[in-house]
Structures are given as structure tokens and as C-alpha cells.
Amino acid sequence: MYSSKIIGLGHHVPETVITNQYLSNLMDTNNEWIVERTGINERRWIDPKVDTVANMAAKATRMALKNAKLTEQDIDFIVFATITPDYFFPGSGVLLQRELGLDGRIGAIDIRNACSGFIYALSVADQFIKTGMYKNVLVVGAEIQSTALDITTRGRNTAVIFGDGAGAAILQRSDKPGVLSTHLHSDGHFAEELYVKDPGSSRPHAERQPEQILDTTSFKVVMNGSQVFKHAVVRFNEVINEALEKNNLKKEDINLLIPHQANLRISQFIQQKLALRDDQVFNNIMRYGNTTAASIPIAMSEAWAEGRIKENDLLCLAAFGSGFTWASALIRW
Ligand code: COA
Numbered sequence: 001m002y003s004s005k006i007i008g009l010g011h012h013v014p015e016t017v018i019t020n021q022y023l024s025n026l027m028d029t030n031n032e033w034i035v036e037r038t039g040i041n042e043r044r045w046i047d048p049k050v051d052t053v054a055n056m057a058a059k060a061t062r063m064a065l066k067n068a069k070l071t072e073q074d075i076d077f078i079v080f081a082t083i084t085p086d087y088f089f090p091g092s093g094v095l096l097q098r099e100l101g102l103d104g105r106i107g108a109i110d111i112r113n114a115c116s117g118f119i120y121a122l123s124v125a126d127q128f129i130k131t132g133m134y135k136n137v138l139v140v141g142a143e144i145q146s147t148a149l150d151i152t153t154r155g156r157n158t159a160v161i162f163g164d165g166a167g168a169a170i171l172q173r174s175d176k177p178g179v180l181s182t183h184l185h186s187d188g189h190f191a192e193e194l195y196v197k198d199p200g201s202s203r204p205h206a207e208r209q210p211e212q213i214l215d216t217t218s219f220k221v222v223m224n225g226s227q228v229f230k231h232a233v234v235r236f237n238e239v240i241n242e243a244l245e246k247n248n249l250k251k252e253d254i255n256l257l258i259p260h261q262a263n264l265r266i267s268q269f270i271q272q273k274l275a276l277r278d279d280q281v282f283n284n285i286m287r288y289g290n291t292t293a294a295s296i297p298i299a300m301s302e303a304w305a306e307g308r309i310k311e312n313d314l315l316c317l318a319a320f321g322s323g324f325t326w327a328s329a330l331i332r333w
Pocket of ligand 1: 224
């Protein structure tokens with residue numbers, strides 16, 4: 001059987017830097033609160049005249065292709081993780097395909113698993129490669145959360161956390177070990193603890209197509225922060241151990257853990273629980289906030305560019321988010 005290797009990584013974030021100070025002009029919050037509770041100093045927000053989910057993904061993809069020494073024409077399939085597509089439908093996978101000029105030749109699917117989306121997408125791509133169906137699969141995570149945030153004091157526990165961005169990985173068929181295993185979980189009992197309700201298809205006409213939406217929170221991100229935190233720390237730990245056990249490996253074998261950048265306190269909790277050294281964990285949430293499905297590929301791309309991932313290293317990815325969903329992947333680089 002084939003295995004799949006990541007042979008190129010890339011990322012793109014919007015130009016506009018949103019500092020904690022800037023947010024404190026919009027809502028009742030302050031730099032100290034945000035840094036202490038989340039570890040975030042700044043995040044990027046899109047300029048709607050410039051950025052879309054698909055064009056940010058295209059920029060990340062071009063960087064990944066360059067690093068992989070491939071061209072657009074080499075891509076056999078697109079797996080696009082986003083919960084913030086440019087349109088309600090179709091998904092942003094086909095828009096990326098259009099941006100890349102690959103009209104009609106290849107397929108594209110969207111994965112809607114929030115912060116776990118990139119690992120789910122990686123897993124889907126890995127299966128396509130292992131069965132021999134495709135050779136080069138583009139796996140992308142890209143999100144625009146900023147325009148769905150409630151940027152008033154009412155939404156402050158959520159608005160300070162999220163940011164926009166895109167990351168991409170090129171997965172290629174190989175006869176050497178690469179993605180060792182992926183572990184996917186979900187529990188829909190908690191769907192409403194972190195969600196955007198509208199425009200939900202099961203809603204009556206007037207609610208799905210309101211005359212004006214200014215007074216309703218149902219189009220904005222709603223999060224029960226303490227529930228999310230409580231479950232995240234348990235599931236992250238479980239799903240990392242599940243991956244290690246499956247491959248008969250120990251936590252000491254991990255060269256680099258790249259956790260989904262949910263919140264620095266969550267990453268630090270996991271690091272402590274697994275007794276990992278600082279050099280075994282990569283965090284960049286300080287600069288970008290939580291970019292949902294884009295956070296792992298952006299972090300991977302930066303870690304790789306900084307020389308933190310070397311050949312034969314054991315890389316562990318882990319995520320938790322809306323759904324709830326959680327997932328992990330072990331990769332031999
Ligand atoms: N600025 C200042 N004060 C804020 C605030 C903000 N941005 N957001 C909330 N507060 C206030 C609350 O109103 C509350 O005030 P009160 O005690 O007077 O009612 C107080 O701070 C504590 O609120 P609480 O929600 O209990 O804080 P917390 O310690 O749970 O921290 C989160 C909130 C969101 C930072 C925390 O729950 C968290 O990190 N959860 C996980 C979120 C996450 O990772 N999401 C992504 C999942 S992929």
C-alpha cells in the first residue's frame with residue numbers, strides 16, 4: 001500500500017493587523033484580559049475589497065506548490081477545509097479550483113469540521129492517496145471569521161479569539177512512511193456550544209431570509225467559552241494518546257506537537273499534561289488568534305520555514321472545535 005507525504009507547505013494571512021488595543025476601542029475589553037486568558041496579542045482581519053476565502057487559499061497554495069517544486073497542473077484533487085465559505089453554496093473548493101485555473105479537470109470537496117477541519121481534510125486526502133486513486137492532493141484550511149464576529153461588548157468573549165487566514169499542504173504518494181495514522185471524533189450533543197445558527201436551512205422563510213439582521217445574534221458566532229475549554233483539554237489529551245498508542249509510540253518520541261491554535265492556555269495545559277518541553281510544541285496564536293481550520297496548516301508552514309521540522313521527525317497534529325469534533329494525526333516527516 002502507498003503512503004502519503006507532505007512535500008510542500010504554504011500560508012497567507014490578510015494585511016490588516018488587529019491589536020488588542022484596537023478591540024478595546026470597539027468593546028469593553030483590554031489587552032491584559034485578552035493576553036492573560038488567551039495568549040493572543042494580535043490577529044489579522046480581511047479587507048472585504050481584497051480578500052476572499054478562496055483567494056487567500058490560492059495564495060497559500062501557490063507558496064506550497066513552489067516549496068514542493070510542483071505547478072497547479074500537478075494537482076489531482078482539492079480537499080478544502082472551511083466553515084466560512086465565500087458562499088452558502090457552492091463550497092470554496094470549487095472557487096479555489098477556479099482561482100488556480102484548473103477548470104473541469106479535477107474534483108474539489110469541502111470539509112466543514114471547524115477547528116478540526118484540517119486534520120479531517122488531511123485524513124480524506126490520505127485515504128485517496130493510499131488507495132492509489134490520486135498522486136498529488138492539495139489540502140487547504142482557510143477561514144474568514146472576522147465578518148461573523150459580534151464586535152460589541154455582548155460578543156467580547158468570542159470576538160477577541162478568532163482571526164482570518166489560510167494554510168495549504170501538498171500531499172504526495174510515497175513508498176516511504178508519511179502520514180502514519182489519523183484519528184477522527186465527533187459529539188453532536190455539543191453542537192450549539194460553538195456555532196453560527198443562520199442562515200440555517202431548517203428555519204422558517206422569514207428567519208432564513210430576514211429583511212434586516214442587525215438586531216439578531218443568530219448570524220454571529222456564539223460560543224460557550226467555559227464548556228469549550230473544559231472539553232478541549234480532555235479531548236486533546238485523549239486523541240494525542242490514541243494516535244501514539246495506535247503506532248506503538250511514546251510522547252517522548254514526538255519531535256513537534258502542532259496543536260490547533262484555540263487558545264494559548266489550552267496548548268500550555270496539553271504541553272504540561274504530556275510533559276513536553278517548550279521545543280516540542282509550536283504556537284503562533286500570539287500573532288494570528290484562532291484561525292479555525294487554517295490554524296494548523298499556517299502553524300505547520302511557519303514551523304517548517306523556521307527549520308523546526310526536520311526529515312524523519314515525528315510530527316503530531318491535534319485539534320478540537322465546534323461540533324464538538326476532535327482529531328489527531330501522526331506524521332513521519
Ligand atoms: N474582555 C474583558 N472581560 C471579558 C471578556 C473580554 N474580552 N470576555 C469575557 N469577559 C468577562 C466576562 O463577562 C466575565 O465577567 P463577570 O465575571 O463579570 O461575568 C469574566 O470576564 C469571566 O468570563 P468567563 O467567560 O467566565 O471567562 P473565562 O475565564 O472562561 O475565559 C474564554 C473566557 C473564552 C477566554 C475561555 O472560556 C476560553 O478560552 N474558552 C475556550 C475558547 C476556545 O478555545 N475556543 C475555540 C475553540 S476551537
